[in-house]
Amino acid sequence: MATGRRVGVVGAGQLARMMAQAAIPLDIHLVLLAADANDGAAQVVRDVIVGSPDDPAKVRELAEATDVITFDHELVDPDFLATLEAEGFVVYPSAATMALAQNKRRQRAELAAIGLPIPAFADVESVQDVLDFADQHSWPVVLKASRGGYDGRGVWMLADAAASEVAVAEAHTAGLTLLVEECVVLDLELAVLTARRPNGDIAIWEPIETVQRNGMCNELVVPVQTESRIAAEAVTIARRIVEHIQPVGVMAIEFFVSNGKVLINELAPRPHNSGHWTIEGAQTSQFEQHLRAVLDLPLGDVSRTSPVVATENIIGPADNSNPVDRLPHALLIHGTHVHFYGKGARAGRKLGHVTVLGDDRDETRQRASLAIQQLTGEALP
Amino acid sequence: MATGRRVGVVGAGQLARMMAQAAIPLDIHLVLLAADANDGAAQVVRDVIVGSPDDPAKVRELAEATDVITFDHELVDPDFLATLEAEGFVVYPSAATMALAQNKRRQRAELAAIGLPIPAFADVESVQDVLDFADQHSWPVVLKASRGGYDGRGVWMLADAAASEVAVAEAHTAGLTLLVEECVVLDLELAVLTARRPNGDIAIWEPIETVQRNGMCNELVVPVQTESRIAAEAVTIARRIVEHIQPVGVMAIEFFVSNGKVLINELAPRPHNSGHWTIEGAQTSQFEQHLRAVLDLPLGDVSRTSPVVATENIIGPADNSNPVDRLPHALLIHGTHVHFYGKGARAGRKLGHVTVLGDDRDETRQRASLAIQQLTGEALP
Numbered sequence: 001m002a003t004g005r006r007v008g009v010v011g012a013g014q015l016a017r018m019m020a021q022a023a024i025p026l027d028i029h030l031v032l033l034a035a036d037a038n039d040g041a042a043q044v045v046r047d048v049i050v051g052s053p054d055d056p057a058k059v060r061e062l063a064e065a066t067d068v069i070t071f072d073h074e075l076v077d078p079d080f081l082a083t084l085e086a087e088g089f090v091v092y093p094s095a096a097t098m099a100l101a102q103n104k105r106r107q108r109a110e111l112a113a114i115g116l117p118i119p120a121f122a123d124v125e126s127v128q129d130v131l132d133f134a135d136q137h138s139w140p141v142v143l144k145a146s147r148g149g150y151d152g153r154g155v156w157m158l159a160d161a162a163a164s165e166v167a168v169a170e171a172h173t174a175g176l177t178l179l180v181e182e183c184v185v186l187d188l189e190l191a192v193l194t195a196r197r198p199n200g201d202i203a204i205w206e207p208i209e210t211v212q213r214n215g216m217c218n219e220l221v222v223p224v225q226t227e228s229r230i231a232a233e234a235v236t237i238a239r240r241i242v243e244h245i246q247p248v249g250v251m252a253i254e255f256f257v258s259n260g261k262v263l264i265n266e267l268a269p270r271p272h273n274s275g276h277w278t279i280e281g282a283q284t285s286q287f288e289q290h291l292r293a294v295l296d297l298p299l300g301d302v303s304r305t306s307p308v309v310a311t312e313n314i315i316g317p318a319d320n321s322n323p324v325d326r327l328p329h330a331l332l333i334h335g336t337h338v339h340f341y342g343k344g345a346r347a348g349r350k351l352g353h354v355t356v357l358g359d360d361r362d363e364t365r366q367r368a369s370l371a372i373q374q375l376t377g378e379a380l381p
Numbered sequence: 382m383a384t385g386r387r388v389g390v391v392g393a394g395q396l397a398r399m400m401a402q403a404a405i406p407l408d409i410h411l412v413l414l415a416a417d418a419n420d421g422a423a424q425v426v427r428d429v430i431v432g433s434p435d436d437p438a439k440v441r442e443l444a445e446a447t448d449v450i451t452f453d454h455e456l457v458d459p460d461f462l463a464t465l466e467a468e469g470f471v472v473y474p475s476a477a478t479m480a481l482a483q484n485k486r487r488q489r490a491e492l493a494a495i496g497l498p499i500p501a502f503a504d505v506e507s508v509q510d511v512l513d514f515a516d517q518h519s520w521p522v523v524l525k526a527s528r529g530g531y532d533g534r535g536v537w538m539l540a541d542a543a544a545s546e547v548a549v550a551e552a553h554t555a556g557l558t559l560l561v562e563e564c565v566v567l568d569l570e571l572a573v574l575t576a577r578r579p580n581g582d583i584a585i586w587e588p589i590e591t592v593q594r595n596g597m598c599n600e601l602v603v604p605v606q607t608e609s610r611i612a613a614e615a616v617t618i619a620r621r622i623v624e625h626i627q628p629v630g631v632m633a634i635e636f637f638v639s640n641g642k643v644l645i646n647e648l649a650p651r652p653h654n655s656g657h658w659t660i661e662g663a664q665t666s667q668f669e670q671h672l673r674a675v676l677d678l679p680l681g682d683v684s685r686t687s688p689v690v691a692t693e694n695i696i697g698p699a700d701n702s703n704p705v706d707r708l709p710h711a712l713l714i715h716g717t718h719v720h721f722y723g724k725g726a727r728a729g730r731k732l733g734h735v736t737v738l739g740d741d742r743d744e745t746r747q748r749a750s751l752a753i754q755q756l757t758g759e760a761l762p
Contacts (some may be wrong), residue, residue, distance in 0.1 A: 027721035
């Protein structure tokens with residue numbers, strides 16, 4: 001007989017899949033709303049509703065079957081979530097938090113209003129707004145979709161007026177709302193992972209160094225190698241954001257460090273790429289913590305389990321071969337923890353990640369890279 | 382689209398449930414043969430065949446759906462498994478290993494034949510065999526079922542001839558085959574967890590101190606607190622057993638330490654109670670290792686993740702209340718990892734376990750005990 005608490009998850013991708021793994025020991029029963037019965041998480045969960053996150057009837061069915069609903073992605077209509085809340089359903093993160101997450105223009109306006117450091121930005125209605133902004137801040141500039149973009153999708157690096165014409169036209173044809181940001185000189189990129197439960201308790205993991213390649217976050221290293229002032233500032237800013245937004249669940253905050261200054265890049269009110277290291281690398285993983293938070297259970301210890309933790313993405317190799325077939329080779333690398341997301345292989349697609357624990361920063365990162373090379377059959381760029 | 386390797390598990394109890402958790406990141410698809418669709422593991426796995434492990438058609442269906450079949454328990458007919466092997470199905474542990482696991486008389490005879498230390502024993506056909514044995518070794522003696530007993534079931538501590546009459550009659554009525562063993566004076570009980578893959582590679586975790594209460598293994602502590610000679614001897618014996626039996630998968634070996642001497646108590650060719658500490662306490666858990674072994678993948682690092690690891694069982698409290706309801710209280714204890722098995726609550730039933738990592742042996746054990754008290758609402762005996 002099933003006992004325990006019930007959490008509904010809108011979406012059945014890799015985040016829901018890793019939540020499923022974390023849910024088992026705590027006797028938390030997940031119910032998924034999956035677009036497809038073979039989505040990554042739907043392969044490993046018994047109770048799956050197949051349907052679109054845009055279908056109010058399906059989202060309602062999920063809410064009725066569970067104690068709280070949460071999200072694998074941000075593609076849900078916040079207005080409908082607000083309706084569910086008004087009817088007494090528990091939705092975490094809340095409709096208000098989800099609305100903010102989907103609106104980068106509003107995010108930036110709110111963060112600027114409470115005095116937090118962000119790159120210079122402007123809303124874009126026409127290409128002239130981009131040109132005016134570039135006059136003020138110099139080329140190149142970064143054009144972003146206000147909603148929907150992450151991991152390089154919905155982001156354009158623009159070098160001049162001609163490129164701006166093309167990008168703005170393309171984005172407007174796609175119906176996107178836009179903003180433009182200065183292109184900051186990067187010393188380093190960081191992320192800070194936070195969690196908050198409804199009673200206001202907050203837990204913040206230590207900062208993470210994130211290494212981007214081809215517009216995707218490809219590598220995580222903990223602890224960060226930077227001035228302690230910078231790490232401390234990122235944590236302080238993260239706490240101020242959490243106290244201001246008051247989200248429930250895990251929220252990731254990505255930072256640029258530019259000329260020794262910490263600037264907020266993006267927020268994501270959910271478990272996040274930058275937190276995958278916590279599965280083996282922290283006493284409490286972001287997935288367990290998210291479930292604890294949305295169920296209003298006490299938050300867990302966020303301390304590190306090892307002197308160094310390195311996590312690297314498994315990206316589908318150019319020959320479209322499947323890294324799952326090469327698992328035996330990767331498992332020969334000492335201490336390799338492999339995580340596959342149950343996705344079909346395709347060149348350039350994020351298919352999983354590898355985490356390695358160690359004592360020495362370089363040696364640990366090398367083992368992670370070696371494991372990735374074993375899995376993909378490709379040397380890293 | 383589902384990719385990856387497929388493992389069939391006969392049985393859907395707690396061991397299969399914890400295998401399910403370990404299978405997700407490696408993209409290993411479990412298919413279960415569950416006696417009941419709501420068995421602990423069947424709650425958390427999508428592909429479940431409902432049927433009896435005694436039903437050859439169901440076991441064959443499982444074998445046909447997967448690359449290898451393995452076991453949550455030992456209640457499967459080894460002759461039928463041998464038939465499957467002869468037809469080319471992969472069965473790990475093998476039919477031969479399963480037959481040995483189910484026959485304590487044969488186990489003892491084989492271990493004695495290769496000169497390994499075991500308590501004095503004799504086969505029992507009638508109560509006279511018990512009396513003769515007691516004459517030689519003195520009362521009390523331990524009567525055991527040759528097949529089916531574990532965690533105190535199928536074991537009788539006999540103080541005298543009258544008790545022996547009753548127990549032998551009762552056991553024979555139940556159709557049990559019996560043996561009798563000397564009752565050894567215990568300094569300590571240990572277990573050694575091993576894993577072997579088909580190519581002969583062996584991995585052995587460090588010895589575990591097991592603390593019994595009411596005939597159940599209730600607490601595990603790693604590292605063991607005993608002479609290093611004793612720990613080393615247990616590991617050496619474990620390796621000799623694995624090299625002799627050549628099982629595939631995880632095998633647990635339980636030891637008595639009596640008057641400074643290491644004696645073999647029981648073997649179990651599967652993930653085992655005494656290995657639950659490895660989920661957080663070792664770089665590779667027994668459940669991941671078992672899956673890697675039966676799929677002939679490279680074995681993982683068995684080193685400890687923390688100076689001290691303490692694991693304690695969650696036993697259903699006398700008032701039949703459900704410890705799942707008290708989860709919030711246990712999560713207040715620093716660094717508590719709670720594992721529920723998805724079973725209905727009943728007084729005296731093993732419902733889960735708690736693992737705590739720490740630096741100090743006493744403090745770590747205290748936190749584990751405190752978490753158990755929070756979950757059960759009962760002080761420990």
